[in-house]
Amino acid sequence: MENEAGALSRVAGLFSARGYNIESLSVAPTEDPTLSRMTLVTSGSDEVIEQVTKQLNKLIEVVKVIDLSDGNHIERELMLVKVKAVGADRDEIKRLADIFRGCIIDVTDKSYTIEVTGTSSKLDAFLEAIDNSAVLETVRTGASGIGRGDWVLKV
Amino acid sequence: MNEELTGAEITIRCLQAEGVDCIFGYPGGAVLFIYDELFKQDKVRHILVRHEQAAVHAADGYARSSNKVGVALVTSGPGVTNAVTGIATAYMDSIPMVVISGQVPTNAIGLDAFQEVDTVGITRPCVKHNFLVNDISELAITIKKAFYIAATGRPGPVLVDIPKDVTQQKMSFTYPEKVSMRSYNPVIRGNLKQVKKAVELILSAQRPVVYTGGGIILSDAAKQLTELVKMLDFPCTNTLMGLGGFPATDRQFIGMLGMHGTYEANMAMQYCDVLIAIGARFDDRVIGNPKHFYNENRKIIHIDIDPSSISKRVKVDIPIVGNVPDVLKELIKLLKSTKEDPDQTALAEWWKQIDLWRERDCLKFDRQSEIIKPQMVVEKLYEITKGDAFVTSDVGQHQMWAAQFYKFDKPRRWINSGGLGTMGFGMPAAMGVQLANPKGKVACITGEASIQMCIQELSTCKQYKLPLKIVNLNNRYMGMVRQWQEFFHGNRYAESYMDALPDFIKLAESYGHVGMRIERPEDVEGALQEAFKLKDQLVFLDFITDQAENVFPMVPGGKGLSEMILV
Ligand SMILES: Cc1cc2nc3c(=O)[nH]c(=O)nc-3n(C[C@H](O)[C@H](O)[C@H](O)COP(=O)(O)OP(=O)(O)OC[C@H]3O[C@@H](n4cnc5c(N)ncnc54)[C@H](O)[C@@H]3O)c2cc1C
Ligand SMILES: Cc1ncc(C[n+]2csc(CCOP(=O)(O)OP(=O)(O)O)c2C)c(N)n1
Ligand SMILES: [Mg+2]
Numbered sequence: 001m002e003n004e005a006g007a008l009s010r011v012a013g014l015f016s017a018r019g020y021n022i023e024s025l026s027v028a029p030t031e032d033p034t035l036s037r038m039t040l041v042t043s044g045s046d047e048v049i050e051q052v053t054k055q056l057n058k059l060i061e062v063v064k065v066i067d068l069s070d071g072n073h074i075e076r077e078l079m080l081v082k083v084k085a086v087g088a089d090r091d092e093i094k095r096l097a098d099i100f101r102g103c104i105i106d107v108t109d110k111s112y113t114i115e116v117t118g119t120s121s122k123l124d125a126f127l128e129a130i131d132n133s134a135v136l137e138t139v140r141t142g143a144s145g146i147g148r149g150d151w152v153l154k155v
Numbered sequence: 156m157n158e159e160l161t162g163a164e165i166t167i168r169c170l171q172a173e174g175v176d177c178i179f180g181y182p183g184g185a186v187l188f189i190y191d192e193l194f195k196q197d198k199v200r201h202i203l204v205r206h207e208q209a210a211v212h213a214a215d216g217y218a219r220s221s222n223k224v225g226v227a228l229v230t231s232g233p234g235v236t237n238a239v240t241g242i243a244t245a246y247m248d249s250i251p252m253v254v255i256s257g258q259v260p261t262n263a264i265g266l267d268a269f270q271e272v273d274t275v276g277i278t279r280p281c282v283k284h285n286f287l288v289n290d291i292s293e294l295a296i297t298i299k300k301a302f303y304i305a306a307t308g309r310p311g312p313v314l315v316d317i318p319k320d321v322t323q324q325k326m327s328f329t330y331p332e333k334v335s336m337r338s339y340n341p342v343i344r345g346n347l348k349q350v351k352k353a354v355e356l357i358l359s360a361q362r363p364v365v366y367t368g369g370g371i372i373l374s375d376a377a378k379q380l381t382e383l384v385k386m387l388d389f390p391c392t393n394t395l396m397g398l399g400g401f402p403a404t405d406r407q408f409i410g411m412l413g414m415h416g417t418y419e420a421n422m423a424m425q426y427c428d429v430l431i432a433i434g435a436r437f438d439d440r441v442i443g444n445p446k447h448f449y450n451e452n453r454k455i456i457h458i459d460i461d462p463s464s465i466s467k468r469v470k471v472d473i474p475i476v477g478n479v480p481d482v483l484k485e486l487i488k489l490l491k492s493t494k495e496d497p498d499q500t501a502l503a504e505w506w507k508q509i510d511l512w513r514e515r516d517c518l519k520f521d522r523q524s525e526i527i528k529p530q531m532v533v534e535k536l537y538e539i540t541k542g543d544a545f546v547t548s549d550v551g552q553h554q555m556w557a558a559q560f561y562k563f564d565k566p567r568r569w570i571n572s573g574g575l576g577t578m579g580f581g582m583p584a585a586m587g588v589q590l591a592n593p594k595g596k597v598a599c600i601t602g603e604a605s606i607q608m609c610i611q612e613l614s615t616c617k618q619y620k621l622p623l624k625i626v627n628l629n630n631r632y633m634g635m636v637r638q639w640q641e642f643f644h645g646n647r648y649a650e651s652y653m654d655a656l657p658d659f660i661k662l663a664e665s666y667g668h669v670g671m672r673i674e675r676p677e678d679v680e681g682a683l684q685e686a687f688k689l690k691d692q693l694v695f696l697d698f699i700t701d702q703a704e705n706v707f708p709m710v711p712g713g714k715g716l717s718e719m720i721l722v
Contacts, residue, residue: 010279054463060336063338
């Protein structure tokens, strides 16, 4: 979509006005600074998704809408988790982070901050794997998606 | 080097360049510089309304009756909030309009400044698009885009919010000749493959119906529609917004369909095997209960310029996205080039069935009544104006009677608020119609409740000598509300009686107009005749009508199209 003030609120407003749900939304300018790319995760019946697509296309600032789930695509989300890490737990948490290919990016004597990337379900799985009471804070970006292979989204 | 102009001058120059001859507005602090420039020129005429809602309705009526873009000008804060009802009304009926609003200076935005509201935020859900002009360098191109977006594709209102300091700054001015936007390219021609499929389906039809709506009027496609329907000899029904798209006096016209549509139109819609929907959006007031609609099998062709209108409430078989006149031309060409015809025996059978439904005479009313029947007033109005008036209406029973009993043979003659159903629309819209059609006869069919929602505009009519004929079907009730209470709420008429009504005659006179009260059926015709003889005067005709009359047929909420309540 056009990288203009207000474009994001039009999308968000459309979803709330028409009762569609937004599971996550992530947006930033692209290599062409006049354009932003948004990845929006929603769910609904085929009819609802068809309407969502058409309604998004109708927004003047939206240049192109594609449903990534129509084809092969890659999806990644970034999560930062701050966990309680004392005593023996420290090793255990480190191991778990390794299994999920997470990195510990900040350390204190009581906590770790772990960065994990992956599909949203992988991040969910990581949170499930960690002892719930150890989690102090989480922040997630929402998914970003891109098509697989040589296929390129062009405007 | 071009001369340097202020933002206010640029605004007016842009309007001139767009060929705008008339705008409707109300001044205030944030737009004073724009008003100052209006004052200094005489190409763009400004009509001073008495309430911003009326400015927008008038611009709307102007647009509906002329196919030009309507323009309204309002100040920031309360000026804008007053305008919102008008903007939403235009949005729901897809009316091309540009609203220019003043805004507090850019350096005051966000500081809860005097008369500041988030105009772009407030209007976002009820405009096709809106802009906040942050810098004078964007002003001309933004206004250009606004007119382009408003008038193309599925039309709609576009708002341009201009901060006061932008109207003061100076810049050299050239009006862009063209505008192109990578993110906005409305489709014109339909996909030929789809049109071919449509032709095949049309040729296979046994019980066809052509169902058309506002899209025919908005795209000026009445001619092509009439040609298509005539060449196929198919029955044609119009939505409330589509009336006049096909001549109502033609044998093939089976009336309006929907909640208060005719028996024959609703039955034909329910039992057809091929439905050709053109510029109509399967509104809930048209289809009734969609589940019930699905009880019968039919194939549907749907032509619409807005993909999101297609398969929104009713799944269709052959969608064609495109501009109605272009698609119809293609369709007619293809039909002419095929040697085949639809099955004529089946079609004759179908017409026989439709004529049987017609015999039900679903619009009958008591013509011997001692009290004035509202339907009769509309019929007389039709006769006296020879079907050639511009008729606006408000919202309620009177609106439905106007739609049922005034036979519109031409497009852009019937002007009403269908999608939002805005009481107060009728008179200001009629002002816009009269200004766009100075020689036209303009009648506003209204009710005693609706007319009071913008009654202040009698003053505007006086100032600009607008000789409207206000046909007030005065039943002393919010009749449409009363009807629902009678049918569905056990006759409990909660707050629907219009107590303490003004003396409309004296009221009209106090504004310098003519007022007439008509209480007996035998006086209806004479009064209307007299009113239309007073060519230069607004006449307020207060018809005291039957309080208990109801609108029939009626498809109750949640019921199917064929489950009408009939007289
Ligand atoms: C009290 C009350 C009672 C009502 N009862 C009824 C009733 O009994 N029957 C009834 O029909 N309505 C009734 N209505 C009106 C109803 O609410 C809707 O406004 C109306 O039915 C919609 O009409 P439409 O389908 O023609 O759509 P419109 O709102 O006129 O929409 C036009 C359609 O045409 C498309 N279009 C626009 N331009 C083009 C183009 N250039 N090319 C192709 N397509 C184009 C648009 O995308 C849109 O889909 C009632 C309203 C009120 C207030
Ligand atoms: C602004 C607004 N408020 C409320 C309504 C709900 N409403 C629809 S019809 C109606 C009554 C209209 O009464 P009147 O103008 O006397 O017309 P009648 O039905 O009696 O012909 C009302 C209150 C509306 N459509 N618009
Ligand atoms: Mg009334």
